[in-house]
Amino acid sequence: MSYEAPFAGLKVIDLTQGVAGPYCGMLLAQHGANVIKIEPTGEGDWARTLGRRYGAHTAYSIPTNLGKRSIAVDLKSDAGKEVLWRLIGGADVLLEGFRPGVLDRLGFDYDRVSQREPRILYLSVSGFGQNGPLAGRPAMDPVLQAFTGLMIDNKGEDGIPHRVPFVVIDMSTGLYAFQALSAALYARRDANHGRRIEVSLLQAASAMQVIRMIMVLSEGEQIRRAMPSGVFETADGWLQFLVIRNDSWVRFCRIVLDMPELAADPRFADADARMSHEAALMGIVRSAIAEKPTAYWAQRLHEADIMHERLNTFAEFLRSPQVDATGLISWLSVDGAPKPVPIPNLAGVVPSAEGAPRGVTPRLGQHTREVLCEHDFTASDIAALIEQRIVEQA
Secondary structure: OOOOOOOOOOEEEEOOOOOHHHHHHHHHHHOOOEEEEEEOOOOOOHHHHOOOOEOOEOOOHHHHOOOOEEEEEOOOOHHHHHHHHHHHOOOOEEEEOOOOOHHHHHOOOHHHHHHHOOOOEEEEEEOOOOOOOOOOOOOOHHHHHHHOOHHHHOEOOOOOEOOOOOOHHHHHHHHHHHHHHHHHHHHHHHOOOOEEEEEEHHHHHHHHOHHHHHHHHHHOOOOOOOOOEEEEEOOOOEEEEEOOOHHHHHHHHHHHOOOHHHHHOHHHOOHHHHHHOHHHHHHHHHHHHOOOOHHHHHHHHHHOOOOEEEOOOHHHHHOOHHHHHOOOEEEEOOOOOOOOEEEEOOOOOOOOOOOOHHHOOOOOOOOHHHHHHHOOOOHHHHHHHHHOOOEEOO
16 A cells, blocks of 8 residues: 555455446556456446447446456356355455346345455445436436436527536546545444445536536526626637636726727626626627637737636647646557547546556456456366356456
């Protein structure tokens, strides 16, 4: 155990699939834990089938499984269940993301697992939670964006609700799960028993939106906001800026727009007045911004000390000198991918190195033999399990 690998020595059994649970398992692996990913035989974790496939991987499965080892096991078979029980022996953490009740029916509910491993931390990830009328429904990120109000709140200027395109709720669920496990691991130092932890996409979606939720319920949909602010089309692209305080508004008129008379206009004298005359104000600002290129306005906004940024593509962002200066990205080769992929380096974690265990996403069943050998399966045992299709070796 060290600052470089604070969870070294911890054994994690990862039964999760998709994004939320696997992302939590990946964070444990990046902090030094021995994470054994147990996947179904056949196609494995269904995240391996989402979108374009790069060999055994997709854009969903690559970053969520870095640093793990994969073993493919048929858990519907009695022999496969016996394999899982052997792997659970000595485990500190078990992660599962089945629909409520599924793992109970397979015989691996918390009560039975904790009888064998009393100090285990058993984390269940679900869509809508373990109880309630929606508990059994399948759920992915877009479903929770719709259910919790995020899409309605994210209307475009066309008036149509929009989905946030990246899997913000799945990823945040993984982060909340990692936070809960980290706190539980700290508390377990003085306890002789483990506990069950329940985390859901529903919880994460609500927690992530708490500020907006309070604002909308308190103020209605016409929430008071800084004005003028937003995304503006320039002569050659797009620019985002925020004019927050009144002194910023005065500088914006004088330095940025070169329209000092606008600041003296009684329609725009303060934040309330600017909100009341939003259409008139935004018409003036949008028309002015559209006349010149992004670089021109960025320079003037910088001189006026007003928060702003051009709208970058992912490629432009990754080429930014700031990204390079902060060592933000590791470019890692992935088996089957046509070129190295960008992996953001995690806060507080030593960056992933090309080819190092923490910098590799495993193929389905890549470590089946290795993991089984570590759990005292003989070569003949392993050969028999493979022949009977109880396990698979990549």
